[in-house]
Amino acid sequence: xxxxxxxxxxxxxxxxxxxxxxxxxxxxxxxxxxxxxxxxxxxxxxxxxxxxxxxxxxxxxxxxxxxxxxxxxxxxxxxxxxxxxxxxxxxxxxxxxxxxxxxxxxxxxxxxxxxxxxxxxxxxxxxxxxxxxxxxxxxxxxxxxxxxxxxxxxxxxxxxxxxxxxxxxxxxxxxxxxxxxxxxxxxxxxxxxxxxxxxxxxxxxxxxxxxxxxxxxxxxxxxxxxxxxxxxxxxxxxxxxxxxxxxxxxxxxxxxxxxxxxxxxxxxxxxxxxxxxxxxxxxxxxxxxxxxxxxxxxxxxxxxxxxxxxxxxxxxxxxxxxxxxxxxxxxxxxxxxxxxxxxxxxxxxxxxx
Numbered sequence: 001x002x003x004x005x006x007x008x009x010x011x012x013x014x015x016x017x018x019x020x021x022x023x024x025x026x027x028x029x030x031x032x033x034x035x036x037x038x039x040x041x042x043x044x045x046x047x048x049x050x051x052x053x054x055x056x057x058x059x060x061x062x063x064x065x066x067x068x069x070x071x072x073x074x075x076x077x078x079x080x081x082x083x084x085x086x087x088x089x090x091x092x093x094x095x096x097x098x099x100x101x102x103x104x105x106x107x108x109x110x111x112x113x114x115x116x117x118x119x120x121x122x123x124x125x126x127x128x129x130x131x132x133x134x135x136x137x138x139x140x141x142x143x144x145x146x147x148x149x150x151x152x153x154x155x156x157x158x159x160x161x162x163x164x165x166x167x168x169x170x171x172x173x174x175x176x177x178x179x180x181x182x183x184x185x186x187x188x189x190x191x192x193x194x195x196x197x198x199x200x201x202x203x204x205x206x207x208x209x210x211x212x213x214x215x216x217x218x219x220x221x222x223x224x225x226x227x228x229x230x231x232x233x234x235x236x237x238x239x240x241x242x243x244x245x246x247x248x249x250x251x252x253x254x255x256x257x258x259x260x261x262x263x264x265x266x267x268x269x270x271x272x273x274x275x276x277x278x279x280x281x282x283x284x285x286x287x288x289x290x291x292x293x294x295x296x297x298x299x300x301x302x303x304x305x306x307x308x309x310x311x312x313x314x315x316x317x318x319x320x321x322x323x324x325x326x327x328x329x330x331x332x333x334x335x336x337x338x339x340x341x342x343x344x345x346x347x348x349x350x351x352x353x
Contacts, residue, residue: 033090033094034090035051035053035082035090036050036052036090036094036290037050037052037290037291037294040276040291040295042105043269044204044234044269045104045107045158046104046105047102048103048104048107048136049091049094049095049098049103049105049106049133050107050108050294051091051106051109052109052294053081053082053084053087053110053117053119053120054110054112054113055073055111055112056068056072056111056293056342057070057071057072057073057111057342057343057344058071058072058073058075058081058110058116059071059073059112059113059116059140060074060116060140060143060177060178060181061113061140061142061175062175062177063164063174063175064173064175064176064208064243064244064246064247065174065206065208065238065242065247066243067238067240067241067242067243068111068293068294068296068339068343069339069343069344070344070346071112072344073112074178076178076179076180077116078115078118078143079116079117080117080118080119081117084117084119084122084123084126085126087123088123091106092130095130103133104133105133105134105157105158106127106131106134106135106136107135107136107137107138108124108138108156109136109138109294110139111293111340113140114137114138114139115141115142115149120153121151121153124137124152124153124155124156128155134158135156135157135158136158136159136160137153137156137159137160138160139161140161140162140175141162141163141189141190141193141203142177142181142185142186144161144192144193145185145186145188145189145192146189150192150193150196150197154196154198154199156199157199157200159193159199159200159202160202160204161190161204162203162204163187163190163203163224164212165220165221166217166220166222166224166225167217167220168182168184170211170212170217170220171186173211174206174208174211174212187224187227187228190203190228191227191228194228194230200231200232201230201231202231202232202234203225203228203230203232203234204233204236204269205234206236206238207235207236207249207254207255207258208238208247208248208250209248209249209250209254213250215257218257218258218262219261221261221262222261222262222263225262225265230265231265232265232266232267233262233265233267234269235255235258235259235267235268237254237255240298241296241330241331241332241337241339243346245332245345245346245347248333276288276301276305278305278306281309285317285321285324289324289327292327292338292339292340293327293340293342296337296338297338298335298336298337299335299336299337300335321338325341326340327339327340328343330345332345
């Protein structure tokens with residue numbers, strides 16, 4: 001993993017995470033947050049502190065596999081959804097409560113499309129002044145056709161867009177984009193950004209059984225990948241609850257086939273078990289309610305995180321979680337997941353509510 005070495009010129013933040021000559025413990029209570037969540041275990045970035053700059057499910061795609069459910073607000077227009085300085089200030093406050101070495105990346109990742117926030121470039125530059133932890137941006141990449149957006153992203157240490165199909169037909173079937181985003185704009189934007197960007201350019205492919213894991217679909221995708229020349233192709237599959245009930249993850253045979261067709265730059269990214277740190281009841285509910293709307297967890301994962309608590313504390317915590325009305329359970333493929341109460345997960349293919 002690429003980690004930027006510490007920069008002594010950024011000592012003010014490091015000084016703030018010291019008290020009486022001792023590093024602040026991870027047990028120190030964290031301030032309530034609106035935009036910052038985690039850290040969570042990321043399959044691509046290790047222990048990642050997330051920054052969410054857009055309202056829930058404000059997006060220009062409506063992907064069939066999205067772990068946050070169907071898009072509520074489909075838009076192709078960028079906006080200052082939340083004040084940039086407020087977001088950076090909160091991130092700085094949260095970082096000051098974590099000891100050095102406990103966070104691998106600070107990641108801008110929206111609970112919609114990250115690049116829809118028009119202040120993203122400003123926030124990236126400000127965060128470079130705040131911390132020497134590397135910065136990543138997870139995006140669908142569809143706005144990279146705009147040269148202004150491409151310039152804004154240049155300070156990031158890693159940019160992780162998506163390309164799930166190599167043809168306009170698969171692009172529409174899987175990603176269901178805003179009408180103003182044709183496939184050739186998406187592919188052309190990825191290609192243009194790849195030429196100018198000096199950081200890590202890592203493209204994710206979400207493999208869906210019988211849709212984009214066939215020989216023909218993967219061959220088309222290989223042609224598209226050859227045009228954009230990413231540093232790596234991260235193969236993944238929908239292991240969290242997909243928006244549409246018919247979506248099924250590819251199997252090992254699909255992964256092997258994808259590696260064979262996509263070539264030497266393809267890297268199979270197996271799911272990393274999410275590690276949820278809930279040391280005790282104090283502050284746990286607030287922390288979890290910040291994570292779940294952006295990073296759904298299975299019932300089994302949550303129960304494992306609570307396994308070391310006393311049974312009365314577990315019972316009280318689960319009652320408070322349900323009473324919050326901010327999260328709910330949803331089922332996909334016989335497994336129960338905790339998601340945002342606002343998330344839209346239809347129960348059948350014909351459910352368009």
